[in-house]
Amino acid sequence: MSFEFAHIWFFLLLPLPLIVRWLLPSFKKRRTAMLHPRFEHKSELTGLKAKKAAWVSRRGIFNELIIWLTWALLIGAAAHPQLSGEPEMQVKNSRSFFIAADISFSMDTRDWVINEQRLSRWEAIKFIMAEFIEEREGDRLGLIFFGSNAYLQSPLTTDLNFIKWQLEETDVGMAGQMTGIGNAIGYASELFEKDTIENKVLLLLTDGVDSGSDISPIDAANMAKKDSITIYTLGIGDTKATGSDLDESTLTHIAESTGGQYFAAIDPVELRKAYDALNELEPIEWEEMQYKPTITLYHYPLILALVLALIHQLLLAIIKLSSSLINRNVQ
Structure with a gap:
């Protein structure tokens, strides 16, 4: 300061x-003059006459x-x-930002390595997503987890520490064994309807293909498009790996039909790149506030x-x- x-x-x-x-x-200011004996006699002898005078103290x-x-x-x-x-900075354009993450059992596959440690896909996602969440200051973030069903883990909030804590408390299999991508998109659309902020973004992460949804992912994406919801999809895992059933074609269609983009994350490095690219596509815009923090000191000299x-x-x-x-x- x-x-x-x-x-x-x-x-x-x-x-x-x-x-x-x-x-x-x-x-x-008038003051009484000092009386001096034989004043007039001395005045006559000296030839000096008394007169009025003034002085400044x-x-x-x-x-x-x-x-x-x-x-x-x-x-x-x-x-x-x-x-x-x-001058402090404030967010110029905030958005409602839901993260819908797949926590079906396939996310427990231990084929990712971070800091020379082999982790499951979900453990790696939580580790890297925590960094992404820290950079979303100004957005209202919420968490949706889905498997057989979609449920709300955290409503929209600006408390990013709470979001990270809720993310850490979630584990694979808590939402069932299936992968309900359509249900997750439809549920997010319902939650967005109750929100007043116009800029609405959904980030959907999955490593599988839709199975058992009440609504197809394409139909759910079309409904989201009508509500001006932008969907970014993130495919987890390598489609060339044995046992992978990642439906990149559907995820790409969902993203492009709503004005979003599809990202492929076959490993932690690619996942970080995807988050960096998403930050560039949906940047946090700041503007300088007119107010400056001040500490008044006038009382000291007073x-x-x-x-x-x-x-x-x-x-x-x-x-x-x-x-x-x-x-x-x-x-």
């Missing part, structure tokens, strides 16, 4: 007392210093000193000015009292 004065033009008032002293006449250097320092502190307080930070003024008055009172006591003793 940087130090600055919000109203620096107040310092133009610093010479104001000098200007006032120069423009206005001195204050005149002079303050001591210490008094002048305190007064000017108090005035400078008052001006400094009026100039509103503060500590200001950089308090110091009041303390100096009180000390000055206290010293004057002590000096006056001392003079009074001395005069009384002399008499």
